[in-house]
Structures are given as structure tokens and as C-alpha cells.
Amino acid sequence: MVAGSRIHRCRVIHRIAVRPSSGKRQAAAAAGLVNRLRGARIRDVARRGKYLLLEMDRGCVAMHFRLDGQLLWFDTRQTRGQVDVAFELDKGTLGFTDRRHFGRVLWLRRPEDLPGIAALGVDPLASEFTAARLLEILTGSSRPLKQLLLDQTKVAGLGNIYSSEALWRAKLHPERAANRVDAPTARRLHAAIVRVLARALECCSDPAPDFRDPEWWFQGLEKMLRVYGREGKPCRRCSAHIRRVKQGGRSSFFCPRCQS
């Protein structure tokens, strides 16, 4: 529906959404996006790590949803509610919205022009992500496993929830040093990461939760979450109490008995 259509007009309603991370020329960024996209055709839609790309005939639009951002579809040019950037297409309007205004919409000549995209590590859903590749990544760092999994320049796409979930499935303690993992253990973690992502995709597609509901992951993901957000509750494997620790300012959930 989006791939192949033309952007008749792009409207920037809330300029903060197009503000580049460095430099404060919001007005120029907004004008640039609007001008570049007038009449441009969307060739394809792609993902790189947590970035969504609209690949245009010339250049591309990179979106990052951070914590709260999302895309909404409207059948007309009316965008009900608080849309930050509106892309008016042939059959309706695609709206980028983010009540917290952490998310971004940027025009790029090439995706790699954005340092955050250029630096992305291996995609866990791609064929290059193998147990051997993961072992290489792990042995190259003494950081705690949880923090390494969150590092987008190592593995691109895992966030706080799925990192905790993957470590639980692999029975690995989030604070264990990454380079203290052997090949069989790396294989276990590799399988756990792939499994968690596959489960998450299933849970968000049949049936898809209502993503407009801020609590959507309760309807969609709750079925698959084994440890995230379960502090004090019994481990689903061994019934010990789930604990929470802070690592680099983020909460990690784990079972103190069966994760080591």
C-alpha cells in the first residue's frame, strides 16, 4: 500500500520530530524534508535495526520510534489527533506520531549518512547472524551480557524487553561478563534471541493488538513475556522469585536460581 505510492505532500506539524540530533536547525530540517518529498515516489519500505526506511526514488526517509513513536493510517487528509509528521499519499495519509517526542523523522541521501545507521551491528533476523558470529561478538567484550545485547552496534534491534527475555530463555545471568561464555553457551543464547524475536512477531500478527492503545504490549506480548516486568513473581521455570537490577540505568529482570 505504501510501497509504490507517491507522496503528494509532506506536512511537518511538530518540528521537534524532524530535529537532527546534532545542530539545532529545526526550521531548515523541516523545509528540507517537505521539499525533498514533494511528489516523490516511495520505491520500497525497509528496516535497519530499529530504523524504518522509506526508500524514495532519490534519497530516503529514516524514522526512529524510540519509546513511544508510531505510524497511523488515515483514509483522508484529515489526521485526527496529535500527528507530528503527515505523509499524504495516493490513498490516504501516513502519520508519524510520538506523544513523548523522542522519535525522529529524517531525510537522508543514503541511509549510511546517519551515523546511528552506519554503525549498526548484525541483524539478528539475517542469515549472517549465526552462533559463531555471536560468539565472536561476546568474546570481544567484558561488559555484562545484558548491556552488550542492548548495544546496537553489536546486534541491531534488541531492546530492553527482548534482551531480558533472551537471557532468561538461555538461562544466562544478565550481569555475567560477555567474554565468559563458551561456544555451547553462545549457541544457546543465539537460539534464544532468534526464538524471542520469532515469538514476538507471532504475538503481534495473529491477531495484531491495537497499537494505538499505549498498553498494546499487554494484549500482544504478554503471552510471550516470561520474565520482563515480573519482579517478585515466581519464575515460570523454577518458581524462584524474579529479581530486578539496574544496569546502565535500565531495569533487567532475571531469575536468581536458574540464570547463571
Added chain:
DNA sequence: CCTGCTACCTGATGGC
């Protein structure tokens, strides 16, 4: 190069 800290925003929640 690697690592850790803070800023960026808004809204929900819980303690007093």
C-alpha cells in the same frame, strides 16, 4: 577504541 553518564520529553504512578 571502549565505557559510563546525562540529556532529551511526556505521562503515569505511588508515597506522603
Added chain:
DNA sequence: TGCCATCAGGTAGCAG
């Protein structure tokens, strides 16, 4: 009830 502190799915920039 009201007020304030704390917390939330992420990442860039900077200092050490």
C-alpha cells in the same frame, strides 16, 4: 486532594 519524586520500550554526545 495535591504535590513531588520516580519511572518507562532508546540513543546521541560527551568525558574519562
